[in-house]
Every structure is written in structure tokens, then in C-alpha cells.
Amino acid sequence: MQGKIVSYDHKNNLGCLEASNGEKYIFSGYSWSEKKLPVPKDEVGFTFSRTGSIDKIFYRNKTIYNQELTNAAATPELLGSNINSSTSLINIERLKSTEYEKYQIENRYGFIRWVSKALKNFADFSGRARRKEYWCFYLASTVFIITCRFILTIISLDYINYDAALSIISFIGFVNIILIIPTVAVGTRRLHDVGQSGWWQLLWFIPVIGWIVILFLLCKNTSPHNNQWGQPAKVTRLL
DSSP, rough: EEEEEEEETTTEEEEEEEEETSSSEEEGGGGGGGGSSSOOEEEEEEEOOOTEEEEEEESSSSGGGOOOOSSSSSOOOHHHHHHHOOOOOOTTTTTTTTTHHHHHEEETOOOHHHHHHHHTTOOOOOOOOOOOHHHHHHHHHHHHHHHHHHHHHHTTTTOOHHHHHHHHHHHHHHHHHHHHHHHHOOOOOOOTTTTOGGGGGGGGGGHHHHHHHHHHHHHOOOOOOOOOOOOOOSOSSSO
């Protein structure tokens, strides 16, 4: 897509651009792929990641900009060392950005909403997930499994007939198998959010040492950087 830079704040490494269709988007400095600083009214092109967030931003006409940096990429440190006087702060409180609105809505999520989100993305192995989504779903799954075992214990006491018991056991077994997919998927996205591959979940099969390592990774806070799986699952710092 095409658009133009609206503003950029070097302190928070966040900017705003307006697409050609009038939509406004917040972008991270890590999405900036040029050597030159982002300046308001610069005409740019940009692409989206599979998660729907801005992935890369680049100049549409590179010959009309002459502000050079020495390194090949515009890192937050480099962007902060050269500030254009026309660069203004982003008013995030009033900015109608799809991304920011999503973060604001998620900040009001309760336990049920986080579990529902994990179930909704039950087969998504490519995005990123924050800690609340993973641990709420993990807790809900654990409670469900414990409840199922309690029901199986009652069945084993011959309180119900054989046919009814067989149906209940089959249903519980089926649901437990189905839960494997969203559990692995949300675990994969959680690891993506800290910059790690979902294959690290294989550490669950290594007692003690593997469990300690995987729990450490799953408990880490969101990495503030864009990576190959998209933008951070939450905004770690706003204006």
C-alpha cells in the first residue's frame, strides 16, 4: 500500500502514517527499513504482516530525500540521534488506529475473553500471543481436565449404567484430544512473542531441566521488537 508519514516520536520509537485510503496506522521504528529518518509528509509504501499489522515501511521515491545515516538500518538509537525539527509527537489518545484500538480493547479483557480468543485462534501457529492469553487458556484447560477426572472417578464407582458411562468417557476423551491443538497453538504464539520458535515446546518432554527452561520462556514479557511472526502482542510503552 501507499501513504505518507504523519508523525514520528523518536523517544518512544513510534510513528503514525496515513494510507492512501485515509486509514491511519501506528508503526514501530523497527518497521522502518530506510537509512533516512522518517519525516512528516514523506511519501512511503508499506506492507502488512500475516497478523494484519505493518511489517515494513519504505520510501516510494528515494531520490528526493537527502538526510543520510551512516549505518544500513534505522535503529531506535540512530533515529534518536538525529531529530528533524518537523517531527511531531503522536497523539495516541485521539488517533483512530486499528492497531491501538485493538490493544485498548484487549486491556479490558477478562478471563473468559482471553480463553475465547485462544479458542478462536485454535489453529493459528504463526502469530504472537501475550502472557494473559496463554496462562488464562492454560488455567481453563487445567480446570477442565481436573473436572473430567472427577467425573471419571464418579463413573468408576458404578453410579451410572454402562452405556451412559461409555458415552461420557468417549466424549471426555474426544474433547481432551481436541484441546491439544489450541494448547500447542497458543504455546507457539506465546514463544513467538518472546522471539523463540514454537519447537521449544518439545522441552515439556525433558523432565525438570526442560520444564524450567520452557516455563521461563512462557513467563517472559512481550519482546518490544517486530520479528518474523509480526508485531508485539501488546504495546509495552506508549506516549
